[in-house]
Amino acid sequence: MSHEVNMHGQSEVITTHEVHHDEHHGHHHKETFITKYIFSQDHKMIAKQFLVTGIIWAIIGGLFSVLFRLQLGFPNETFPFLETILGKWAEGGKLNPEFYYALTTMHGTVLVFFVLTAGLSGTFSNFLIPLQVGARDMASPFMNMLSFWFFFAASIIMIASLFVQTGPASGGWTSYPPLSALGDASEGSKIGMDLWLIAMALFVVNSLLGSLNYISTILNMRTKGMSMTRVPLTIWALLFTAVLGVLSFPVLLSGFILLLFDRHAGTSFYLSDIFLASTQKALPNEGGSAILYQHLFWFLGHPEVYIIILPTMGLVSDVMSANARKPIFGYMAMVGSMFAIAVLAFLVWAHHMFVTGLNPFLGAFFVLLTLLIAVPSAIKVFNWLTTLWKGNLRFTPGMLFSIGFVSLFISGGLTGIFLGNSTLDIHLHDTYFVIAHFHIVMGVSAFFGMFAGLYHWFPKMFGRFMNNTLAYIHFWITLVGAYLIFWPMHYQGLAGVPRRYLDFSGWASFNQFDGLNRFISIVTIIVFAVQLLFVFNFFYSMFKGRRVRTQNPWGATSLEWTTPINPGHGNWEGEIPEVHRWAYDYGKDGREFIPQTEPVGANETPEGKH
Amino acid sequence: MDNHSNSSEITFHHEFDREAGRKEVVKVTVILSVITLIELALGFWLISLEGDFFRLLVKGVICVLMLAKAFYIVAYFMHLKHEIRAMIMTIVVPLLLFIWFIVAFLYDGNSYKNLKNTYDPYHYEQSQIKVEKTEHAPAHGAEEHKDAKKEGTME
């Protein structure tokens, strides 16, 4: 065996980008409306498609929460307009209990998967990965397009499930069997549940196609000089997100396939010893284990919360560093802690199951592993705070939302330490304490990260700025509102108020919270209205906003700001720039910022950070 | 070699030696066949083997052989051994997640059995009743299931 090395000279090494996207070089090729806006293979357009679909879903999902908050805040009132809109689901102006469960189920499903997974990482992975690593497009633009259309199909089916006779799935966003496995168990367990499962299966395909593309692009298509220690933290975050998706979604798919068999093929993977009240029959199913489904679900479900929060951690790091005019503090520590979070994500799933019949001894290991997550999370928080420390802060809307993100991440993260203990969970499980915890730490803070990213990269997406006044109103009301909604829920939870209940008037001990519930509901409506203000600002600015006049409006270092103001398909005219430094050279050698493309000068302070 | 140059993402090309490749394939085929034959022999031995400990031991050996086969298929047939080390790592390291995946699931499955046997004595008694063996034992579940279908209880 000879090992002759066939080495091309350096000059002959053609980079990946030129090869695949020669046809996109310059943008003279003809584009029809359909290829440009609908079946587009341009990563920037696909990102916008994800974004707009995500916004529509966010409005729907948010509206659901307003509807059930009306019931929780005003259990004794009737709202005749509800009957006008919802018909038999709100007879006499009061929510039907079945429909209440459907609303909470769909609120969770829509926001967790369709908004904060597809809408968030679908948007920013597609938009930022090629721009920030210096590629003309994704590794496979065609698969990227397919990814969106699978998401779109999933969306259509999920929407359709809202309109079937028996209503959408109503067994909670986790769809635990036996409720989800037996059509007779409840209205929402019939066709609505099947549509839910089909939509989610399509969603898994969307996630897989997207994630494979993101990973391959980040690893294989970085421009010259862009080593992995020079990429912005956003890219690291999106890489870990994609890895989590590739490894955890298939487990969910397996769980769903077994569930479908239980529903339609008479199997008993998850079923055993069941007597169904609605039909007054004992079922023949034996030998299954409902806990198995919970394990399979949470093996995805836990990584899923990091799929939601990791991208925003990356976005916030970049927005914060650019607007504090300071290098990010502890770049490698940030990468390391994100890696640690990604690994731990797969080791802690059963902390969602402490009181469902999980072996308590096994639970002890899950407690230990869960509490370990506090370490990398704390490292990240300290690094953000030290990045802000003595920075020359510019309070742009993006920056404000970044700071809000850190605030919420701390508040929500601390309660996670309570809930990670299996003993405390005996009291706290299924109460409003849990609701408060996960809404603050992954719901609202992920939204804050997403808003930070949107305000910051809007000029790059559409060549216009968003309106600042509206943005400030949006920020302050949302921040204060988020705390006003979720902070009181901690007290309710500690007092034992259970989640997923339609009406608490039967419990004298919970009557003291009537006023509080009304308050929370009113704030919810206000905050929801302000989100509509954001949506207005978004679409208005898209067409009428102040134009971006300079290539680099924020004075940022990373590569996406070296493209033309309205980049065509292919991103850069001419050669893709070469990268000579990391993305965080702010406030160096008396200069405000130094772009990544600038060669390291002879007298420059050596790079200490990597 | 020149005919490879179309794929420019590959910076360096293997000097491809077809004869050596063929030899490697033959070697791996022989190894895989031999391991499979050993597995089958152990499988036959298991049929008549008495004693829980020895049965468990033989099953353990079979699982180790299974992993050996998996290694040969991935390393040689799928060519992973000849890739760059970093790439091997990106594939092998995530597979380590399977360890905790398997341990936690099986441990909890076993615990579920013990819980049921302890707290549901009726379940335990039922599971100890021996059924008369016939050529084709009556299909348990099948008939009851058909009943259930008739009543329209299943979706």
Place this chain on the structure above:
Amino acid sequence: MAQAVPAEQKWWSGGKSPFNVEYGKLMMWYFLMSDAFTFGAFLISYGTIRFSSNSWPDPNEVFQSFPGLGSGLPLMFVSLMTFILIISSVTMVLAVQAGHAMDKKGVVRNLVLTIIGGIAFLSCQAWEWTHMFHEGAWWGSNPFLNIDGTKASTNFTNFFFTITGFHGFHVFSGVIINIIMLIMTLNNVFEQRGHYLMIEKAGLYWHFVDLVWVFVFTVFYLV
């Protein structure tokens, strides 16, 4: 065929593929990782249910028939299936190697053999399923007793049909992919492209199917 790459090469500095492979191969590998977790979840679920049952059917009593030879022959038929799959994996490697050497004839010959192997395996599986169906086994119906003579739950057959069915579906799609590769080869698509890297990716998928069978074979038929 050791690595013909100098160690000091700066792979990660961008501008070139750090793994020295095209993106398609990288994607195929990571897709297979993902699929490994799908199958892993199935097999681990099977293990979990088996661990939570007091007893379980004996595979040597369930799988003891051979077409034409009657019953009482445990492990014989599945050995045949296993060897068919191993041999088809070998011919697939040979097809990939022929592709590296730009030997169109070799690619065609070995691909045809692989496709025949795949169809043979599927036929075996079809026979086994039919045979078991006639014994009364199906999803939700299990005629077999536990090894200790007690009544078994239906989960033995539930998992058997689900997992071998999912594996069979992969074999089927692998055969389809190989047929497409064969047609493309015969139409000189790869000849004109100057490389047979597509065959390599199809090969990875095919070997993965073989790999999964190693696990299915062990946990369902042996232990």
